[in-house]
Amino acid sequence: MNTGSITTLAPKVASGALRSERLTEDALAAIASLQPSLNAFITVLADTALRRAREADKEIAAGRYLGPLHGMPISLKDLVDVVGVPTTAASRLREQHIAKRDAPVTSHLKHAGAVIVGKTNLHEFAFGTTNEDSGWGPARHPDDPTRSPGGSSGGSAVSVRAGMALASVGTDTGGSIRIPAAACGIVGLKPAWGEISAEGVVPLSRQLDHVGPLGRSVDDVELLYHVMRGVSPPSTAGMHDSLSGITLATLGGYFKERMSVDVESVVDAAYESIARAGAKLASASLAHAAQIAPVYLHLVLADAAAYHATALEQRPDAYCPKVRLRLEMGRHIMAEDYVRALNGRHVISQEIDAALSHVDALILPALAVEAPPIGAETVAVRGGSEPVRNIMLRCTQPFNLSRHPAISVPCGTTKAGLPVGLQIVANRTHDVLRIARAVERTLAMRA
Amino acid sequence: MTIEQWLEDGKSDAQRRKLPELANLLEGLSRATAALRAADWNDDAERDSYVSALSQPEPPTA
Numbered sequence: 001m002n003t004g005s006i007t008t009l010a011p012k013v014a015s016g017a018l019r020s021e022r023l024t025e026d027a028l029a030a031i032a033s034l035q036p037s038l039n040a041f042i043t044v045l046a047d048t049a050l051r052r053a054r055e056a057d058k059e060i061a062a063g064r065y066l067g068p069l070h071g072m073p074i075s076l077k078d079l080v081d082v083v084g085v086p087t088t089a090a091s092r093l094r095e096q097h098i099a100k101r102d103a104p105v106t107s108h109l110k111h112a113g114a115v116i117v118g119k120t121n122l123h124e125f126a127f128g129t130t131n132e133d134s135g136w137g138p139a140r141h142p143d144d145p146t147r148s149p150g151g152s153s154g155g156s157a158v159s160v161r162a163g164m165a166l167a168s169v170g171t172d173t174g175g176s177i178r179i180p181a182a183a184c185g186i187v188g189l190k191p192a193w194g195e196i197s198a199e200g201v202v203p204l205s206r207q208l209d210h211v212g213p214l215g216r217s218v219d220d221v222e223l224l225y226h227v228m229r230g231v232s233p234p235s236t237a238g239m240h241d242s243l244s245g246i247t248l249a250t251l252g253g254y255f256k257e258r259m260s261v262d263v264e265s266v267v268d269a270a271y272e273s274i275a276r277a278g279a280k281l282a283s284a285s286l287a288h289a290a291q292i293a294p295v296y297l298h299l300v301l302a303d304a305a306a307y308h309a310t311a312l313e314q315r316p317d318a319y320c321p322k323v324r325l326r327l328e329m330g331r332h333i334m335a336e337d338y339v340r341a342l343n344g345r346h347v348i349s350q351e352i353d354a355a356l357s358h359v360d361a362l363i364l365p366a367l368a369v370e371a372p373p374i375g376a377e378t379v380a381v382r383g384g385s386e387p388v389r390n391i392m393l394r395c396t397q398p399f400n401l402s403r404h405p406a407i408s409v410p411c412g413t414t415k416a417g418l419p420v421g422l423q424i425v426a427n428r429t430h431d432v433l434r435i436a437r438a439v440e441r442t443l444a445m446r447a
Numbered sequence: 448m449t450i451e452q453w454l455e456d457g458k459s460d461a462q463r464r465k466l467p468e469l470a471n472l473l474e475g476l477s478r479a480t481a482a483l484r485a486a487d488w489n490d491d492a493e494r495d496s497y498v499s500a501l502s503q504p505e506p507p508t509a
Contacts, residue, residue, distance in 0.1 A: 291486045294479040301476075321468075329472045332457045334448065340483050347488045 002026045002073070002163045007219040009166070010068035016061060020071025020115060023166070024053035027073040027117050030163040038140045038149075040158040042078045042088055044118040049073065052115045059113070069227055070113030075165035077156050078119035079126060080211075081200040082106050089202045090124045090134040093311055093318035103200025105169060105211055105228045112227045117165055120155030124323045126171055126204045127304060128152055129179055129392040132374050133320040140374065142184060143418060147371040150183030150392070152176040156214050157184040167215040167224055173204045174296060175366070175396025177212050178408040182366035182421025185410045187436070188214045189221040191429045193403035196228045205303035208296075208400045218409060218437045225429065241438040244278030248424075248435070249355060251364040254289035255395055258381050259368040262414040267365050270411040270422050270443060274363075277442040284355040284362060286398070288348055293390060295348060296397045298333055298341035305330030349402040356404070356427055361435050366408035366421035368394050395423060405429040407436045411443055450477050450484070 002023060012018035028046050035041055056071035081087050081099035083106075088094045102110065109116070121139040123131045131154030132138040139154040141147040142162045149158045153170030157180035160168050170177040172190040181188025189212045196211040203209055213224035226233035250271060256264065275281050286292075305312075308327045316324055355362060369379050369391050378385045399406045405428065408421035424439065426432045454477045461469035 288486065288488075291482060294483040294486075297476070297479050298483060325466065325469055325472055328466060328469050329476055332453075332460075332473060332476070334453065334480075337480055337483055340486070340489050343488050343490075344483065344486060347486075 002030070002166055005216040005220050006068060006072050006166050006223060007217065009072070013071050014060065014065050020053040020056040020060075021050065023071065024049050024073045024115050024117065027164055027166070031118065034162050034164065037145055038142060038158050038162060039137050040120055040139050040155040040162065040164055041075070041118045042090060042121050042136050042155070043085060045085065045116055049115050049117045056113055056115065066111075066113035067233065068223055069109065071115060072113075072166050073115045073117045074109065075118055075120045075156060075159040075168040076106065076116060077122055077153050077168065077170045079122065079171055079202040080106060080119075080169055082116060082119065085119065087119070087202060088135065089126070090122045090136060091319060092135040093315055095135070099200070101200070104197040104230070106200065108227055108230045109169070120153070120159050120168060122155055123152035124320045125202065125304070125308070126152040126173060126176055127323050127326060129175065129389050130372065130374070131155065131180070133322050135320060138374055141371050144371070146373055147418075148183070148374050150180035150367065150371060153214065154180045157181055157186055157188070160184070160186050160214050160216060167213055167220055169224070169228065170212060170214050171198075171201060171204075172210045172212055172396075172400065173208045173300060174393045174400050177210070177214060178366040178396050178406060178421065178423060179392055181214050181408045182423075183371040183419065185413070185419030186214055186216055187218055187221050187407065187409050187440075188212070188421075189225055189407045189429075189432070190399070190405060191225055192405040195429060196225070203307060205300045207303065208300060210400065218407070218433060218440045221407070222433045225433070241434045241441075242278065243274060243435070243438045243442060246278070246361075246435060246438070247280045247282055247359040248274065248361050248363045249282040249284035249359040251285065251362055252283055253285040254292075255364050258386055258391060258394060259365060260370060260381055262370065262416070263365055263368060263420050266412040266414060266420040267422060271363070273442055273446045274439060277438070282359055284359070286348065286351045286355065288344070288351060289398075291344055292348055292398050292401065293393070295341045295344035296393070296401060298337050299345065301326070301330030302333040302338050305333070345401045348398060352398060352402040352404060352425075356425070361424050361426040361431065364423050365395050366423040367392060370414050370416060370418040399425050405432045407432050409436050409440050409443075450481055453477070453480075
């Protein structure tokens with residue numbers, strides 16, 4: 001199984017000590033072995049991946065090295081177009097679809113030499129947080145297949161964690177990169193809105209959709225982030241960003257009151273390590289935090305309903321039943337409430353801007369609970385019962401409304417051995433990555 | 448339209464279209480809509496514009 005990160009393996013590939021063919025064969029072997037239990041992929045591109053890997057090896061041997069992604073096996077969420085390959089969005093509605101061209105993000109990755117091993121499973125049309133409503137069945141958590149890996153980019157996170165790919169491309173409308181990254185114990189970056197093109201990517205809500213990478217380290221997601229924008233990645237070799245002199249504000253109140261005790265314990269321990277490493281910790285809150293979920297719900301429901309209206313009329317039975325019902329619900333949103341939600345997005349964005357004006361970044365969990373059991377409608381939190389979807393979105397959706405860049409980095413495991421992700425939010429993606437690299441290093445030294 | 452009237456219409460639509468589960472979802476949505484309409488940023492023709500109703504976030508405290 002592939003266990004290294006792209007940035008640690010790349011020098012070996014560049015020198016010819018490690019062949020892309022070997023890395024790709026390992027990824028495909030992991031897919032063959034684990035797909036029956038984890039269901040991470042909808043389409044596996046074994047033949048084209050091996051062919052491309054052998055070409056990469058020849059190119060590198062001939063001195064035509066394209067950079068650290070050259071020859072690296074990666075996966076793409078099956079919302080992203082790859083020419084000649086179906087983009088199903090995990091919906092039987094699109095079973096016959098074949099992409100006519102590469103999405104710009106696909107094109108950038110191909111030009112950097114990446115080897116695409118397949119298209120990953122997701123919550124149908126990215127409209128859910130658990131990955132269990134998929135026309136191809138649920139993806140499953142790599143540590144406990146009775147649990148959800150999170151979603152909607154669940155297959156992407158599973159593929160990276162389980163060695164089926166070294167990195168993946170996901171999308172995030174309310175947390176769909178950060179939630180599965182946190183649940184599966186990998187790194188997931190939602191860049192600032194619009195930094196990575198969403199053209200050729202099936203939308204959920206164009207005003208909230210973000211495209212971004214999932215990987216095994218902050219350096220890896222930074223590499224993909226640059227490549228996915230069509231920018232040459234700067235070298236991060238030898239970079240040792242420090243937490244000394246950094247001020248981080250923890251978000252309390254609304255963001256803590258429904259947090260599982262186990263998750264809170266892991267996150268508090270991470271905060272202590274971060275403070276010991278020299279960061280100054282402050283606290284912040286958002287005055288309209290209680291309105292975040294209603295604002296988000298009205299925007300995403302109406303935007304999704306507009307996109308799906310024709311298909312809902314013509315082929316309603318092609319959707320997973322629960323996804324269809326949520327889309328039908330969106331068709332009932334009134335215009336006046338949509339306007340209220342648009343105004344609310346503005347207010348909440350201003351509040352996050354203001355909270356960030358005093359500090360370098362905000363920190364909070366990416367996911368307030370452990371990965372939930374597949375099929376659960378609610379989870380127990382602090383003696384109460386919370387709907388799974390609401391609780392999973394709680395810590396991530398504010399930053400889709402505000403469009404700030406945010407990342408989830410692993411920060412430990414609960415007593416049950418399930419991963420917890422720490423979320424870092426800043427004004428610029430560069431700052432998110434810089435602070436995340438320092439946090440990652442600090443937490444690794446603790447282990 | 449009031450939320451009560453909206454919900455009644457929505458439930459009737461769900462019943463007509465034989466989507467009984469939709470009625471339950473609309474109940475939940477009606478609570479979210481009530482929370483949205485109660486927010487202090489909303490315009491009201493009888494009051495000042497929402498800009499003056501913006502609440503400032505609490506600054507971080509070290």
